[in-house]
Amino acid sequence: MFNKRVKIRELLAQEPTGQEVTVMGWVRSFRNNQFIALNDGSTNNNIQVVAELGKFDDTLLKRITLSASFKVKGTIVPSLGKGQKMDLNAATIEVLGDSDAEKYPIQLRNRPTLEYLREVAHFRFRTNTFGSIFRIRHSLAFAIHKFFNDKGFVYLHTPIITASDAEGAGEMFRVTTLPFDEEKNKTPRNEDGTIDFKEDFFGRPTNLTVSGQLEGELGATALGDIYTFGPTFRAENSNTTRHLAEFWMIEPEMAFYDLEDNMNLAEEFIKYIIQYAITNNRDDLEFLAQRLAEEEKQLPQDKRSDMGLIEKLEFVLNNNFERITYTEAIDILRESNHNKKKKFQYPITGWGMDLQSEHERYLVEKHFKKPVILSNYPREIKAFYMRQNEDGKTVAAMDILAPGIGEIVGGSQREERLEKLEARMKEMHIPADELWWYLDTRKFGSVPHAGFGLGFERMVQFVTGMTNIRDVIAFPRTPKSAEF
Ligand code: ATP
Ligand code: MN
Numbered sequence: 001m002f003n004k005r006v007k008i009r010e011l012l013a014q015e016p017t018g019q020e021v022t023v024m025g026w027v028r029s030f031r032n033n034q035f036i037a038l039n040d041g042s043t044n045n046n047i048q049v050v051a052e053l054g055k056f057d058d059t060l061l062k063r064i065t066l067s068a069s070f071k072v073k074g075t076i077v078p079s080l081g082k083g084q085k086m087d088l089n090a091a092t093i094e095v096l097g098d099s100d101a102e103k104y105p106i107q108l109r110n111r112p113t114l115e116y117l118r119e120v121a122h123f124r125f126r127t128n129t130f131g132s133i134f135r136i137r138h139s140l141a142f143a144i145h146k147f148f149n150d151k152g153f154v155y156l157h158t159p160i161i162t163a164s165d166a167e168g169a170g171e172m173f174r175v176t177t178l179p180f181d182e183e184k185n186k187t188p189r190n191e192d193g194t195i196d197f198k199e200d201f202f203g204r205p206t207n208l209t210v211s212g213q214l215e216g217e218l219g220a221t222a223l224g225d226i227y228t229f230g231p232t233f234r235a236e237n238s239n240t241t242r243h244l245a246e247f248w249m250i251e252p253e254m255a256f257y258d259l260e261d262n263m264n265l266a267e268e269f270i271k272y273i274i275q276y277a278i279t280n281n282r283d284d285l286e287f288l289a290q291r292l293a294e295e296e297k298q299l300p301q302d303k304r305s306d307m308g309l310i311e312k313l314e315f316v317l318n319n320n321f322e323r324i325t326y327t328e329a330i331d332i333l334r335e336s337n338h339n340k341k342k343k344f345q346y347p348i349t350g351w352g353m354d355l356q357s358e359h360e361r362y363l364v365e366k367h368f369k370k371p372v373i374l375s376n377y378p379r380e381i382k383a384f385y386m387r388q389n390e391d392g393k394t395v396a397a398m399d400i401l402a403p404g405i406g407e408i409v410g411g412s413q414r415e416e417r418l419e420k421l422e423a424r425m426k427e428m429h430i431p432a433d434e435l436w437w438y439l440d441t442r443k444f445g446s447v448p449h450a451g452f453g454l455g456f457e458r459m460v461q462f463v464t465g466m467t468n469i470r471d472v473i474a475f476p477r478t479p480k481s482a483e484f
Contacts, residue, residue, distance in 0.1 A: 158212030253451035411452020
């Protein structure tokens with residue numbers, strides 16, 4: 001039976017009192033033919049296994065190599081060495097899997113770069129950096145479910161394959177079983193030469209979802225409060241450090257909420273999950289804080305952050321998010337020295353322009369130095385479903401901007417008035433006949449409601465301090481890259 005093992009994280013929390021234990025894990029290092037640092041992924045801290053000299057034969061000792069896996073039984077005693085409180089005095093050492101240390105793709109001593117580790121993503125979990133990131137990612141996911149569950153929200157699974165383009169703008173991945181063999185021309189065609197989607201699996205064109213929101217609204221307008229937490233796909237060809245083709249999104253949708261309720265919930269939610277990580281992942285956060293501090297030493301002074309990672313997170317917890325309107329934001333940006341000295345790549349042309357990530361980051365990092373909630377954007381730059389304000393120019397939208405990341409949340413109060421919604425859809429050429437089911441909620445017991453979407457990976461980036469989004473998802477999907 002394998003499951004009698006104790007996890008190293010649990011073991012290290014105990015006092016060394018001669019207890020008999022079994023541990024299993026992978027070798028991180030082997031010193032003096034005697035001391036094995038064994039890691040099992042439950043923490044970055046290794047258990048020091050002591051293989052008493054003369055007790056084990058040479059053929060076994062030769063197999064104790066980097067990343068080989070072992071089962072060790074023995075006794076826990078106070079360590080004689082510095083640096084660890086306990087040793088595991090090995091009674092038996094059993095090889096589970098050999099590892100040719102010369103050929104093992106990650107030589108820890110050479111300090112592999114993050115770029116290189118993406119090429120060996122199948123093993124990068126075995127490094128301290130990625131061990132920490134993925135334990136924190138897990139905790140954040142768990143905290144998200146806990147937060148909503150404790151508030152009585154229903155976790156709704158919205159479809160991954162959809163026939164609607166929720167945003168009206170998203171670049172989508174087509175889902176089809178039609179043959180695309182051009183040469184033999186097996187693709188079924190209509191008389192005018194266009195593809196005949198009636199022959200396709202679903203009898204119509206379908207795509208991978210870019211958002212679960214529209215279906216989420218159907219849930220909220222019956223169940224009250226719902227949230228989704230699932231994969232989302234966007235075929236946008238943007239090779240940035242903040243965009244993936246496949247990412248995870250959390251989309252709460254609440255009946256009887258206005259824009260302010262929506263902002264309050266989003267702020268409370270973000271703070272809750274950060275607090276959860278600080279409480280439950282202290283070691284991993286400290287490790288990543290250290291890593292980040294070292295990485296920043298390579299940067300020129302003015303590019304370094306004022307705060308360490310944990311300080312930054314605590315600062316976010318202890319301060320209210322700044323709340324301003326889009327109009328106020330444009331004024332601040334226009335009047336900024338940064339703009340006057342023409343330091344923005346995209347100059348501030350005036351009210352109505354869409355904000356670029358450099359503008360968002362200026363507001364949070366230079367001007368307010370804390371997260372900012374921007375609200376009431378021009379209707380022309382926002383989606384059709386956002387509630388129209390009385391001024392006839394703006395909609396009840398809100399975006400949350402985070403230091404180092406830019407937009408982390410996008411949300412709004414939804415347009416619950418049928419005539420207004422239909423009029424806007426017409427203006428924006430959104431086909432009403434495809435969204436008949438969405439419009440129905442505005443015909444039968446329509447209620448004020450609101451919701452938002454949080455990009456999970458951007459949240460993990462914020463908490464772990466990782467600058468590239470490819471390093472916070474196990475197997476990133478980006479343009480020209482779908483290995484593993
Ligand atoms: P951006 O302007 O940064 O591309 P967006 O306006 O397209 O964001 P929304 O459509 O509002 O974003 O999506 C909600 C959230 O999903 C965003 O706030 C962001 O956190 C996240 N998000 C959007 N696109 C991506 C992506 N390609 N990869 C990872 N996360 C994303
Ligand atoms: Mn986008």
